[in-house]
Amino acid sequence: MHNSHLSIVLGFALLLLTSASKAEPAKQTARYSLQSPDQQLALQLEVKPEGLFYSVNYAGRPVVMPSRLGLKIKGQAALGSGLKVVQTREREYNQDWQQPWGEQQTINEHYRELRVELAETGAKPRQLTLAIRAFNDGIGLRYEVPAQANLQEFVIEDELTEFVLAENSHTWWLPAYRNWGPEYQYLRSALSSVDVAFTPITLEARHYALAIHEAALVNYASMTLRLVNDNTKTLKVDLVPWPNGDKVRTAAPMQSPWRTIQVAPKAIDLLNSHLTLNLNEAPAPENLKADNSYIKPGKYMGIWWEMHIGEKDWSPGPKQGATTARAKEYIDFAAQHDISGILIEGWNKGWEGEWWQRKPTFIFDKPVDGLDLEEVTRYARDKGVEIIGHHETAAGVTYYEQQMDAAFGYYEKLGIHSVKMGYVGTRIDGDQWHHGQYMVNHFQRVVDTAARHKVMVNAHETVTDTGLRRTYPNLMTRECVRGMEYNGGSPDTGNMPDHTTIIPFTRGLSGPIDFTPGIFNFDYKKHRPYNRVPSTLANQLALYVVIYSPLQMVADLPENYAGHPAFQFIDDVPTDWKQSRALQGEIGEYLVIARQDKHSPDWYLGAITNQDARKLEVKLDFLAPKARYEAQIYRDGKDADWETNPEAYEIKRINVTAKSTLELDLKPGGGTAVRFKQR
């Protein structure tokens, strides 16, 4: 099924076939270069007897110095040296495409491509093709191993790809191979102090910003980046292994994910790039023909936060959260507002006791005593609301896969079209990393199975996003971040106030984040005396714009929203956008983003700051030139402060046009949320 990826060149015009240097002698260096359409980015490839090397320049400055490429095949010599160039092809592609849903409806895909087909010169030569694409906003590069006599089934023992960065830059990174995947707060250090990091990794050099990540991760291991030789500027790909050390078990023909380098003048510009999506394939034609009407962005609430703040339990018993009566309270609230889904965690059998510490016992088609799921689903449907399913696996993938098809079939039968997945645990099936090929392939099966049963996927603790939502439009959003839950129920550490000003510049570059904003009640000390939501109420509102997710949780309890004037913003804010613009921001300091509703002329703006108060001026030139708008402003109150007075906010209405400038006054941990309603 994933061979649909091999169709990626279909429909592209072959603009240029270079005079192929077919008899390239292996004893000399062959050089090829590729420029982005705007000529600001330039990649040079060197095929040397001792190996393949690439380098990247941006606006005339070196960004990546000559860096090795290649694959180490288990039991064989490295595939990357002693190669001759068989053929090169170059072409340019430029076309707009439409997202069925997303942060930007129309995306321009414009790149120049260089394909270099290589073959070894010795006995039993093996073949390798490099595909390189240069966009104005970054580079993509991948390995393709064509079908061939001398390389059929094989194991990739190591991917040799390096990134020899030209500058020792400030680097924002998350360590890989810790217990909780990417659920940490980001580290900032010199590049030379990195150890081994997840991607995206974001670097701020003096004259440009860049982010390294991957696109279209299918049937391969996730990429992490390890500093080579301690204290250098060289990052090397470190694929997340199988328990025996294998990195990728595969067979020709195959291709690696794209290795991507986003480059922009400033970090804020990285947020306006669509490189990752552009390096994923369009959906297969049969998928496009299918009935995808079940795929709908929207807001959801759920029985969830009350567990995190210790009011309720996931487990059956006196504090059981999942009950018919409580679910109906959520449904009643949702029905009165623009909330399309209700999640019920702990809805099924098998949550008894410390479920995250043992082999999983969940039963995925049997509701827990006390919750009548059929009744709840019917009640919801009658009120125009849908129930959201929940599959917590406790990282037991083998156990889950035995029930998976039946589980999604059960939801399909009930008319449930959305599921939240969870893989809570330090290892998958006891000995697999959450980011290895084993989990990559499992999660692909989840997405495919869900699609067959017409279910949207919102996955927590799963593999990193690499833009596959373009190809699989039911793959809506995922967590893969230290989310709101840490401010509630984590044993003793909440997120710091700067956390939400960092993640859009890092984790956010990979795709939608189910961060679950919207906490209005900051006093939940009864069970969590040392935890806090480190933001003001206006900051919580702004997160609905700042952090993109097509499924956006409205995370607090209905009784904390009921009658609250500020809830109007959550009611109004869309989850599907015509266009998005990251306007201002510095990593870890502040961020201002504007987005236009897909279904109206209205714009929305979110602005957040870290622990420091700050004033900002925002030009409203993104608004339609001749239109008039009412700006409905939800901002921090005069004495608002995440620590001492988080609830203080005020609502102000002013008339503005595209020529106006908005003055923002953000308090510590604060924010501003604005709806620009066209008049």
Add this chain to the structure above:
Amino acid sequence: MHNSHLSIVLGFALLLLTSASKAEPAKQTARYSLQSPDQQLALQLEVKPEGLFYSVNYAGRPVVMPSRLGLKIKGQAALGSGLKVVQTREREYNQDWQQPWGEQQTINEHYRELRVELAETGAKPRQLTLAIRAFNDGIGLRYEVPAQANLQEFVIEDELTEFVLAENSHTWWLPAYRNWGPEYQYLRSALSSVDVAFTPITLEARHYALAIHEAALVNYASMTLRLVNDNTKTLKVDLVPWPNGDKVRTAAPMQSPWRTIQVAPKAIDLLNSHLTLNLNEAPAPENLKADNSYIKPGKYMGIWWEMHIGEKDWSPGPKQGATTARAKEYIDFAAQHDISGILIEGWNKGWEGEWWQRKPTFIFDKPVDGLDLEEVTRYARDKGVEIIGHHETAAGVTYYEQQMDAAFGYYEKLGIHSVKMGYVGTRIDGDQWHHGQYMVNHFQRVVDTAARHKVMVNAHETVTDTGLRRTYPNLMTRECVRGMEYNGGSPDTGNMPDHTTIIPFTRGLSGPIDFTPGIFNFDYKKHRPYNRVPSTLANQLALYVVIYSPLQMVADLPENYAGHPAFQFIDDVPTDWKQSRALQGEIGEYLVIARQDKHSPDWYLGAITNQDARKLEVKLDFLAPKARYEAQIYRDGKDADWETNPEAYEIKRINVTAKSTLELDLKPGGGTAVRFKQR
């Protein structure tokens, strides 16, 4: 010899002997509290049946939540639970003491102390004493194991001390257990993202700053701090082990180093604390009677930077740096300036080839061919300059110790009174960490042997400073930081411009740093095309004030200083101070420090910034109230910039008094250095 530490209570007034609760039943919690003299800091100790716990408050806010204390003895139960209180003693001590040399001549030592003598309640009871001191600027806490029948020779398998921090703060830290000790650029992250860190570790909470470190590390392993249970706020002591996992091999009576918690309103205030020194002992009386006239702070130059920038080699051969002629050039320059010592790296036999990659072959009393050390020493002496010895061990301690006494004897004979040590390598003797007990004890032997031969010690790649210079006044300075050398010869990464604005707040809290400032020639691209000194010339001058070291290198080549007007500041700046004041600063941003010369009424000021230009106002109220001064100002030129124009500087002279305000205009990577010469 180190038993001199046990004399620490001598000379103290025993102010208070609490009514000892001798029959304390072990089944109840016994609580004790101790306040700092100004009552801002409060420590509470709880002796519970299940263990010992302490907590710390500052200005009424929790800083450390109840945190475990105790020692795990190999082959025995943990020493820390099931204890009864045998006796408690409380006292207050308040006395000034004089440093023979230092950043501050007179230091006030004022603390309240609580000693809690504990004994187990079961059969074969063991005894443990906790000593706790509360100063206005921090807490010290240590374990004492008195001589006893049931605990004689023993191995500490684990020290149980925890620091359960009350807030998830911004933390500046260096990872421990990497290859190059503390020679990395600092990481900044949430506390909850720390892995395992060297000390000092510096935390910035909203309402206070704190640093955790240790004092008086003798015959014990260095402390690192490991985050307990990933993603928490709890740091636990992780002692650097012997190869077999033992932490400390010891015998009663013994005592641990002090575990120290510095607390202050802001990070800048941490720099004005003398907690670490105050928790070290005064020199033993016999040491004070000795002729210590050889111990003299001063500036030194040396054949060193030319190796780092690739002009010369440490090894014999055509690029050999250590030659008689070159040494005399340095001596000639030093003789004309206030430079008291000349270092000659590679002076001895055994540096051939890749010396850092093999077992050491150095001979410590045989000069290399081409260098006549006797002649050079005589030539220097005639000109009033001293040669500084050099012992590079390439981390071969066993090999070095065989020659150590003879090596220092050789220097003593030549009249050499200062030695720079080096332990370049990833492990000591192949399998020992640089920070384990093995190295701690070796380095103590070095200091003792050096003292016996009247030699001052400046050690690189050695154990962390814990304030032992108070007890051993020939222990002058050490590196233990990513120094200037990384801007020259490290394979490919220099320090970033913010590095020097971080290290005084972190590494600098432990003691003097031989950072080796003073580079004037920023163009050394011939051999190091990708390396840079990331600062302006004025910043280099300011470092002589900002970074304290009693032996301060003048690191560039004499020909790069000759005739340079800005060298006057280096000539003038002292290395021994009457008093020091950290005036302004934020970690990683900027720092302004003023120090008064010990031997004149003059003051000096150093101000540095990171990559960002900034303007600062400095009140000169540290100057003597009625005196008049000429401020000799060395500042960045109008277009100065570490990257594009590092040499641009200007010298300005203005008259000022204690009522004046100095306006600083720091350029990117820039600085200002000022001498306030009393008129």
